[in-house]
Amino acid sequence: MAWIKIRDALRGEPGTELTIKGWVRTRRDSKADGGLSFVAVHDGTCFDPIQVVARGDLANYADEIARLNTGCSVEVDGVLVASQGKGQSVEIQATGVRVVGWVEDPDTYPVSNKRHSFEYLREVAHLRTRTNTFGAVARVRHTLACAIHRFFDERDFFYVHTPIITASDAEGAGQMFQVSTLDMMNLPQTPEGGVDYNEDFFARKAHLTVSGQLNVETYCCSLSRVYTFGPTFRAENSNTSRHLAEFWMIEPEIAFADLGDNARLADEMLKFVIDDLLTRRADDMKFFDDRIEKGIVDRLRAVAEAPLRLLPYTDAVKILQECGQKFEYRVQWGTDLQSEHERYLTELHFKQPVALINYPKKIKAFYMRENDPGTDGAPEATVAAMDLLVPGVGELIGGSQREERLDVLDRRIEEMGLVKEDYWWYRDLRRYGTVPHAGYGLGFERLVQYVTGMQNIRDVIPFPRAPRQAEF
RNA sequence: GCCCCGAUAGCUCAAUGGUAGAGCGAGCGGCUGUUAACCGCUAGGUUCCAGGUUCGAGCCCUGGUCGGGGCGCCA
Numbered sequence: 215m216a217w218i219k220i221r222d223a224l225r226g227e228p229g230t231e232l233t234i235k236g237w238v239r240t241r242r243d244s245k246a247d248g249g250l251s252f253v254a255v256h257d258g259t260c261f262d263p264i265q266v267v268a269r270g271d272l273a274n275y276a277d278e279i280a281r282l283n284t285g286c287s288v289e290v291d292g293v294l295v296a297s298q299g300k301g302q303s304v305e306i307q308a309t310g311v312r313v314v315g316w317v318e319d320p321d322t323y324p325v326s327n328k329r330h331s332f333e334y335l336r337e338v339a340h341l342r343t344r345t346n347t348f349g350a351v352a353r354v355r356h357t358l359a360c361a362i363h364r365f366f367d368e369r370d371f372f373y374v375h376t377p378i379i380t381a382s383d384a385e386g387a388g389q390m391f392q393v394s395t396l397d398m399m400n401l402p403q404t405p406e407g408g409v410d411y412n413e414d415f416f417a418r419k420a421h422l423t424v425s426g427q428l429n430v431e432t433y434c435c436s437l438s439r440v441y442t443f444g445p446t447f448r449a450e451n452s453n454t455s456r457h458l459a460e461f462w463m464i465e466p467e468i469a470f471a472d473l474g475d476n477a478r479l480a481d482e483m484l485k486f487v488i489d490d491l492l493t494r495r496a497d498d499m500k501f502f503d504d505r506i507e508k509g510i511v512d513r514l515r516a517v518a519e520a521p522l523r524l525l526p527y528t529d530a531v532k533i534l535q536e537c538g539q540k541f542e543y544r545v546q547w548g549t550d551l552q553s554e555h556e557r558y559l560t561e562l563h564f565k566q567p568v569a570l571i572n573y574p575k576k577i578k579a580f581y582m583r584e585n586d587p588g589t590d591g592a593p594e595a596t597v598a599a600m601d602l603l604v605p606g607v608g609e610l611i612g613g614s615q616r617e618e619r620l621d622v623l624d625r626r627i628e629e630m631g632l633v634k635e636d637y638w639w640y641r642d643l644r645r646y647g648t649v650p651h652a653g654y655g656l657g658f659e660r661l662v663q664y665v666t667g668m669q670n671i672r673d674v675i676p677f678p679r680a681p682r683q684a685e686f
Numbered sequence: 687g688c689c690c691c692g693a694u695a696g697c698u699c700a701a702u703g704g705u706a707g708a709g710c711g712a713g714c715g716g717c718u719g720u721u722a723a724c725c726g727c728u729a730g731g732u733u734c735c736a737g738g739u740u741c742g743a744g745c746c747c748u749g750g751u752c753g754g755g756g757c758g759c760c761a
Contacts, residue, residue: 242720252720265721283712299719321712321730322696328711329722330697333754388759425761450759451687463761542757553757612761657761670754682752 215291221259223294228304230294235314237344238286239263240327251279253311255288258349261497265297265305266290278313284327285344287315332673339677339686347506350498351674354491355662361490362443362464362658365483371439371466376426378445381416382636389449390421391459422447425655426465428581428640431616434467434651435643441466443658451681455670456607456660460679467653473583473598473615476652477569480602480611481522483656484567488518491665499665507606507667514665517567522602526590527573530559537563547593548574553608560603567610573599580626581640582614583650600654607664613654620644 215233218226223234236257243251249270256263268279282288291310297303317323324338325345335342342348363373379393395415396402402413411419426442433440446463466483468475492499492514503511525533534545534555539562543552551559551570560568572585575595582597589596602611617623623644627634634641662674672678677686 240721242718242723244718244720245716246719250719254721267719297719299721301721319696319712323712324696326696326711328697334697337753446761448760452759453687453755454757454759455755457760461761607761609761655761660761 219259220255220257220262220264223264223306224260224262224302224304226294226304228294228296231292232294232306233289233291234264234266234306235289236263236287238282238284238288240284241282243280249275251275251282253279253282253288253290255290256344256349258343258352261346261350261353261501262302265299265302266292266308266311267305268308268311272308272311274311274313279311282313283317283320283323285317285320285323285325286313288313332670336672336678337685343676346501347668348673350495350501351662351666351668352676353498354495354502354666355674357491357495358487358661358665359443359658361487362483364490365486366439366441366466369439371441372433372437374426374430374433374437374440374442376423376429376442376444378423379416379420380423381418381420382428388424389451390424391447391449393420393422424448425463427467427653427655430465430467430653431640431651432643434469434653435647435649438469439466453681455672456663458659458671458675458678458680461671461675462658464656464658465653467651469649469651471615471652472650473571473600473652476613476615476654477522477524477571477600480569480600480613480654480656484522484602485518487661488514488665492518502666502668510665510667513566513605520566522567522569523564524569524571525559526592527570527596528590528592530555530570533563534558548576550577556603556608560608561605565605567602567604569600569602569611571598571600572596573601578614580630580632581616581623583617583652584622584626598652602654604664606667606669607660609657610660610664611654611656613652615650615652618644618648618650620648 215231217233217235220234220236223232234255234257236255239254239256241251241253251268253266253268254263255266268275272279289312290306290308292306292308294304295307297305325341335345335348343352366373396413402410404410411417423446425446426444430440430442442465444462445460447460449459466479468479492511499511503509528547531545531547539558541554545555572590572592573596575584575597578597578599582599585596585598587595598615600613601609604610617626620641623641624634627637659671659674663671666674668674672680
């Protein structure tokens with residue numbers, strides 16, 4: 215008999231002989247017809263398990279089948295039949311059930327057949343994908359990742375693998391994890407008493423990357439449209455439901471493009487992946503809609519259909535100052551918005567994603583392109599930055615048009631107290647055939663959070679890495 | 687890093703300073719083409735750890751560990 219996936223079995227033709235392999239979700243017994251058991255089996259290929267009907271006349275019924283517990287692994291041979299019961303259209307009339315693996319102690323099986331809190335399931339992350347929620351998250355995560363690659367591929371972007379280890383100490387996007395093969399108990403010293411990194415693996419200080427942006431800009435300035443999709447590391451002591459020490463980031467970079475092109479790209483990408491997700495993972499999304507965040511499917515559909523709202527920072531400040539809402543922190547032009555302010559804009563005022571653009575220069579990174587004076591009626595200099603805020607998650611995307619003018623870039627590097635020589639290859643891009651270009655970083659886990667309604671980012675990545683959290 | 691909250695049965699939680707309980711899960715039995723099944727019985731506890739106060743501490747005090755929420759940093 216052919217082994218087929220439960221996803222296919224559930225939409226198969228009655229009468230088909232088949233074998234399925236998976237794990238027991240539940241077992242219910244009945245004394246009818248001389249005894250029989252209903253065994254729900256899942257194999258992760260779709261949201262629903264399939265119901266196996268095992269009759270009492272099967273050779274191993276009393277010894278094995280009637281003793282199956284949640285978590286046992288089984289192989290089932292049988293015939294697909296129309297179900298006599300409610301709740302499923304087809305089921306498997308078993309002709310043979312082989313128990314592949316028992317559950318050692320059903321009383322202490324960590325993911326027994328009952329509701330578990332997400333906090334608890336985080337402690338048994340190696341088993342939590344056996345639950346409805348985490349199985350669905352895993353499938354959605356996969357589908358989103360594929361959709362992102364397909365989106366870029368269809369638009370002639372090239373996928374670039376930027377380095378994980380970076381030997382330049384100059385990325386400037388936060389605390390970095392150091393990478394070293396030196397013996398920490400016996401560090402080589404310089405004559406001045408510091409650590410002699412000449413003795414280290416790379417003969418210099420090295421770190422895990424906090425962004426592939428500077429590297430991918432080089433490919434952008436030759437291949438025109440590129441993106442990265444890889445792991446990113448931040449050694450920040452962040453204890454929130456939307457930060458990880460290790461996360462995945464998508465960073466497209468487009469040449470001959472300005473901030474408007476950048477925002478359009480982000481909008482198109484978001485719409486593409488949402489549409490793809492709602493089509494391909496309708497079963498899982500129905501679950502998130504029912505059990506995790508009511509109405510999320512409709513809200514996502516609305517986002518996929520409406521144009522992205524762009525809002526200059528200067529206008530956002532005005533809205534916040536005039537809205538009459540009580541904030542803990544006062545809103546004033548020139549400071550970064552607090553999360554309460556971002557929340558107000560996206561969750562209460564607009565009730566949809568909002569892309570804030572043209573931020574004050576003094577609160578943004580050196581590589582962001584300086585706008586002409588007076589852009590949006592701003593009182594001070596602004597840069598062509600863009601933060602896409604979404605309800606529930608906050609900042610989903612952060613990006614900008616890059617400063618392509620060497621003299622302006624050099625001035626910015628200097629103003630921020632950075633060392634020009636550290637950026638020699640980055641500056642070369644502006645010396646040799648510079649072009650206006652732009653890009654953004656999309657936090658992949660935040661995207662998964664946004665589309666599923668999962669509240670904690672640690673529940674949308676298989677094995678979360680956060681301060682004091684590296685189990686598994 | 688800062689502020690707040692929490693830790694009791696496999697899980698989720700109760701318990702005025704005075705014999706530690708329930709629901710779910712699990713085991714056994716009953717009933718039933720079952721499906722959040724239902725009914726009955728049973729088992730299950732170093733009350734996070736180390737000290738302290740007290741005749742007596744799950745409860746009060748001190749220190750620690752772990753977890754959660756909020757804020758900051760950002761994606």
